Amino acid sequence: MDIWLFFIFLGASFAAGATGALFPTGEWYKGLNKPSWTPPNWLFPVMWTSIYLLIAFAGARVAVLDGSAYAMAFWAMQIAFNALWTPVFFGLRNIRGSVPIMVGLWVAVTGATITHMQLDFWAGLAFVPYLVWVTVAAALNLEMVRLNPDQQALKLQDL
Template sequence: MDILVFFIFLAACFGAGATGALFPPGEWYESLDKPAWTPPDWVFPVAWTTIYLLIAFAASRVASLDGSAYAMAFWSLQIALNALWTPVFFGLKRLREAIYVLALLWLAVLGATLSHFQLDLWAGLAFIPYLLWVTVAGALNVSVWQRNRSSEA
């Protein structure tokens, strides 16, 4: 693993994560009806920091390997969709449209997981928490949308 490559991928992750600072949850999100199983607020930054470290690690392990084109393509797609979800959900307050972004993100993360596994066991394993988190996030997004259809912009 090339440490400089790791930090380049980590920078991409934190670039995507910066959308959280640009579009913070705020009062609007606090006012939404959320299911009882919604994680507490402190879990989100811990989960995302961990996920970003893991997927930067995964990408840095496979980026220079022969046959990594699909892994890198899925990695790029998932980070772009990751960056898109926050402005759609929190910025535009479009809960339903955010579900579509999340569905595409889930598929991209699945593709990244499988393609990383094909190249390197540790890289594939590093994507598993992300796939699980996006699954929970998708269920949460659907539940919040169903409970708050009148709260959309």
């Protein structure tokens, strides 16, 4: 594995993750109805830090391999959806509008998991916790839509 590639993928991951600092949960999120199985708040930064390290490792292992075009395309797709979800959900407070982004993220992570696994077992395995976490996040996103039917998104002029 090329250590410089690892740091490039890690930088991309943490850049996407920085949206969490730009759009913190705040009082609005605390006031939402959430399912009883919502993970505790302390778990989110632990999981995302772990996931970002793992997918940077996976990307660095696979990027140098012949035939990695689809794996790299799915890697890019997942980090783009990852970066987009937080500003829509927390920034615009658009719970419903974040669902299609979450679906795209789930598809991208699934594609990345499969294509990385086809090229390198350890790289594919590194995506498995991400796939599990995004599956839980998607279920949580859908349940929050259901539990907060009257929640209105912010308008751009309200920002």
